Amino acid sequence: MKNRIFNVAILATTLTLLATSTALAELHVGAAIVDVSPTQFPVLVNGGMTSKTAEQIKTPVSSRAIVISDGSESIALVVVDSCMIPKVLLDDAKNRAAKRTKLKPDHIMISATHTHTAPSAFGALGTDADLTYIPLLRERIVESIVNAEANLQPARVGWGSADAPEFTALRRWIRRPDRIDDDPFGNPTVRANMHAARNPENVTGESGPEDPELSMIAFESHKGVPIAVLSNFSMHYFGDSPPISADYYGLFCNGMQNFIQQKYPDAKNVVATMSHGCSGDIWRRDYAASEPSPYENIETYTDALLGIATDTLQTIEYADADTIDMAETRFRLNYRVPDHQRLQWAQQIVETLNGELPKTTTEVYAREQVLLHDLQSTEVVVQAMRIGDIVIATTPNETYAISGLKLKQQSPLEKTMVIELANGADGYIPPAEQHPLGGYNTWAARSAGLEVHAEPKIVAAAMRLIEQVSGKPRRPLAQSKGPACQATLATNPLAYWRLDEMEAPIARDSTANHRDAMYEPGVVFYLEGPASTSLAAAGEVNRCAHFAGGRLRSAIGNSQANYSVSMWFWNGMPNDARAISGWLFSRDHAHGITEFGEHVGIVGNGEHAGRLIFKQGTENETLVGETVIPRWTWNHLVLVRDGSTVRVYLNGNEAPEIESDSVKIPSTAVDQIFVGGRSDNDSNWEGRLDEVAFFDRALSADEVKRLSAK
Incomplete structure (x- = not known):
């Protein structure tokens, strides 16, 4: 009798442990939106060659956070309406969020949408960071993460993907060898540049591929009520006017939320966000097209892209994802610092500014040489995270479309998203073969200053992390034989x-x-x-x-x-x-x-x-x-x-x-x-x-x- 009672007790304990294990493995998701709009004006605005300010808010800028937990691990995915956000600010925000949540700092991903009409959080080219705005931005990012964790609820996850080639195209074209332009340092080095194809007679063709994939990760409750949608698309930006504005990203997210709320009345608190795909060489205009785009203003462009997204959203099938994983690596990369002759040239120009901000392209790049000389190197952060059979990789800068394609084509998981401008901002990172062609994307500055082989190193680091979180080796890079x-x-x-x-x-x-x-x-x-x-x-x-x-x-x-x-x-x-x-x-x-x-x-x-x-x-x-x-x-x-x-x-x-x-x-x-x-x-x-x-x-x-x- 005693043995029988003992066995029953063991069985009950075992069942309890199994139930607890199952409960712990259940996916929970929470999401939140926090307004990060400035409260003091005028405010500096990123995105231009020289400094500019804004006096009003056209559309609010936001921090949109999604927190995902499987009971043992938690990760946060945050997308902020900002042009670029420096690593030091983001690291500070992550550490502050970790103290107020169960998240670890290296399990938080924060990326920028790259809107060119947001307050300046990062000093680049002729614009400094707005020191009054930065504390507000940091605290509001933390608040979005805290609020998202507070909203955790049992959830399922789904993946959607569609091609939208008419909404993205190469903006960097190769110039004819007899029509090479000068760089800001007075040298004829520009064999490729952005928007060079405005005059087709000046160019020989695009300098790389585009990535037309619009990918989506969606979460819904066990009752089928949408919780959050994370979209990703490789298109540089669609500038709004006047600042402050969330650019087309804000219009897209609000349109997605409105669509979901109309279809699902219970989804009052759904959060839609759009992350920036690899698009340092991408824009919306196709210079190779024989006819102009029908989407010439920000509203028609966003509405048409949103139509593809909402159609795709309705095809998504949801499933339980009992485990998540995330990995991060940090390493140093050198800046392409000026040689002695260029540094002397730059210092002489900077001295004439007498502490004022630069007003010409030459002055801008002269100041950038002095700054790069002072910095010498920087630390970059690369991450990968897995949600069931979905993987997300990040790059810390404006990588080209081919960089994202390298990761997608090699990833062992078919459902792969690549988010750029995540966890830092070191400007354009062209593949090594693009540097000999020159152009704005390669001119040494904080907006494009990392070493020539930064891109392959970043891609290699992201690929290793994808293998780590997926537990599978990468696929070989080779097209099929038709x-x-x-x-x-x-x-x-x-x-x-x-x-x-x-x-x-x-x-x-x-x-x-x-x-x-x-x-x-x-x-x-x-x-x-x-x-x-x-x-x-x-x-x-x-x-x-x-x-x-x-x-x-x-x-x-x-x-x-x-x-x-x-x-x-x-x-x-x-x-x-x-x-x-x-x-x-x-x-x-x-x-x-x-x-x-x-x-x-x-x-x-x-x-x-x-x-x-x-x-x-x-x-x-x-x-x-x-x-x-x-x-x-x-x-x-x-x-x-x-x-x-x-x-x-x-x-x-x-x-x-x-x-x-x-x-x-x-x-x-x-x-x-x-x-x-x-x-x-x-x-x-x-x-x-x-x-x-x-x-x-x-x-x-x-x-x-x-x-x-x-």
Whole structure:
């Protein structure tokens, strides 16, 4: 009898522990909104080259907080209507919030929306931080976290995603090599810059990809009542006027809340927030579009984007998420400080200001050099958090769209959101390959001052944290092999470079021959390739590289006289820019042209403008095609070298564009090939290239046709 009672007692205890464990593992979510609008005027406003102030509030600016707990861990996600918020202020707010809640400081994420019409919390360019406003902002952020935790209730979580490509586009375009601009230091370094495509004749193409994904994490009570929605979109900002304003982010959040409250009358306290996706090189206007956007004012733009968001919200399926996790890392990065000569130049200009704020671009950047010299380095914070099968990663600055895509494409969890301007503000962080192209996003200042390799270090840190919180390894970075790609591989090329990389210097060979090639500086990555081909799987964007003065190089070994090259090309140069618009392919000794070399390109100005050209040696006759190739269009080329015969095919046409049976047989001693430029770096390619295959034999007409198939 005693044993029986004892066993019953053990069973009861076990059931109690299990019940307690289940209760502890249940997801709880709370949310709150706190007004962070200034109370004293005038107030400094961020977002411009020189200082400005505001005297009134057009729309309130807010701190919107979501606290999530599984009983053992709690995390907070906070989005604040501010242009940028420094790490020191945010660390202070986190420590204060931790003292008033159960949250740990390293389990709090605070990001800025990047509205350019909010009070200045961060000194950058010609605007200082508003020291009167900062204490109010800090305390109101803390208050939003405390209030959100007080509202915790059992909840379920869901994920939604939709593409909104008409609402985001590249604003950073690559300038023509003959139209380079000067930087603020008086040097002609600007090969790429924001909004350069306002005049299409000045540019050759976008400098990177966009990320059109509008992603959402939504929480509802067990009764199906919405609690909170966190949206994320990669679009720099839609400026409102006059300040103070929450920009389009505030309109979006209020519109989402109104929609939910109309559909769910019990959701009186629902909180909608929008975080900033990676968009340092992104804006709302598509300079490549033939027609202007129908969303030319902030209201029509926001309403249309909100329509996509609300449609997506209604498709979300909710589920229990019994565990959450969060990880953080901190590390130091150097600033690109001025050398002695530039520092002296800057100090002389700053001395003339006599303590006044700078009023010209030159004065702004002179002062920034002095400040960077004083700072030398900074600490950055990177985080990742998991909510069930959803993961969020952060970057502490204005990263480019490709940075977010790197994390999304490699994340082991399909549901991945990337929030930028989180936990600090160190301005633009371009990928390393963007620095040689210059432009505003790279000019050394607190708005863009970190070391050249800051971006890959930040992305690598975020990726490691994603692996840590998910417990799974990252996915490999490689696009799928569609039917056209498989057809190329079936033709047995000696090397096949798909040019789908996200960074330099290696172009992977997709064959089993392991003949990787090397990118030179002056190439940018992961742009859209030929859209009409089946090079990637259905529904997947085929990717390519854009060449802006750099080349792809490979030592192919001592080849026979017979060889072939296949590639897709997209010319960014107008025909009247120079004698040769650009060289596509070159086989010769490096750093010059010799009698043994041969080169394929497109004629620039003159009688044969826009036509393919084949040139051998230095004195031999030049062969020219018949078809004028339009700028900014995808085309396919195959060069076939068969002894003394040369044939160049365009777009799979049965008849060669260029043909000659009496060309000098090339030397097999030449083992260097260059794609996207000539061996002597003359008139290198300006535009996109994709799917480059090299064959150590002459292709047949049938093989050429298969390679050109769309």
